[in-house]
């Protein structure tokens with residue numbers, strides 16, 4: 698970046714199904730039981746298993762933690778989560794039990810089952826068919842150029858002959874040497890959790906930050922994201938002061954969630970959406986984008 702100054706002003710941010718704090722406890726184990734109870738018509742876990750994880754959840758202190766801290770306004774800052782305890786890992790137990798009843802399980806979207814839905818970019822976590830746009834017959838049929846396409850001196854369109862795949866091949870998270878558990882989340886990333894510092898500053902400066910979680914996401918649970926927000930101080934106060942209960946209406950579609958704003962932070966709970974919200978609920982996410990860009994003032 699030497700010698701170059703970027704002068705764009707950051708005007709807002711839009712974040713889906715994020716890891717905001719201790720994702721292993723706050724965003725997974727602690728809210729697992731209510732997640733299972735709310736979604737068991739889809740998950741189909743058996744009664745004895747549910748009784749088991751309920752007992753573990755109570756014993757590990759998760760129920761009382763939720764009762765205390767998932768409240769509005771929150772009673773105070775949450776204490777740091779304790780060390781990982783494999784006996785309390787009910788999220789992993791839930792995922793394993795659910796895999797037995799749904800071998801086409803998609804952790805990003807509980808509504809998926811067998812057969813695995815058509816997926817041109819092969820985004821399913823357990824099943825990777827060939828990416829549609831990489832098939833030679835498809836490239837042939839759509840007349841995709843066979844070689845890197847030169848647009849002029851020094852300019853190459855790298856998109857045409859791209860090997861398409863989901864996400865990036867380059868490491869996007871810090872590399873984790875095995876056994877090295879440094880950083881607040883034990884993932885070698887030494888930065889503090891977003892709720893501690895970076896996120897509140899962006900909210901306070903822009904007054905246009907939208908955080909949303911899809912209710913069909915089994916990896917990052919909606920109530921866990923809310924729990925993380927209830928441990929964040931922005932605009933001079935800790936957490937949301939009022940419960941997020943207002944309907945989020947997508948014009949022409951219906952009530953697609955709950956939307957709630959305080960002090961420049963908009964929270965949206967998304968109905969019938971998996972982790973990749975623009976994929977699962979595109980009309981809803983277009984509204985989110987319009988709000989973030991300042992084209993509409995409420996949701």
Ligand SMILES: *[C@@H]1O[C@H](CO)[C@@H](O)[C@H](O)[C@H]1NC(C)=O
Nearest residue numbers: 728731732733735767919920
């Ligand atoms: C989320 O928490 C609220 C309030 O504690 C509870 O009523 C609801 O059932 C929970 N939902 C899920 C999906 O966990």
Ligand SMILES: *[C@@H]1O[C@H](CO)[C@@H](O)[C@H](O)[C@H]1NC(C)=O
Nearest residue numbers: 718719774775776777778928
């Ligand atoms: C909650 O925030 C406090 C203070 O910012 C921090 O010390 C604590 O570790 C956080 N708790 C969790 C569970 O993230």
Ligand SMILES: *[C@@H]1O[C@H](CO)[C@@H](O)[C@H](O)[C@H]1NC(C)=O
Nearest residue numbers: 743744745746793794795797
């Ligand atoms: C209930 O689910 C658990 C966890 O998958 C499994 O071990 C157990 O065998 C199931 N019970 C019955 C009756 O299928």
Ligand SMILES: *[C@@H]1O[C@H](CO)[C@@H](O)[C@H](O)[C@H]1NC(C)=O
Nearest residue numbers: 874877878879880885886887
């Ligand atoms: C673990 O990673 C951190 C951060 O990258 C580094 O400072 C530290 O030296 C590493 N520890 C070991 C034992 O490799």
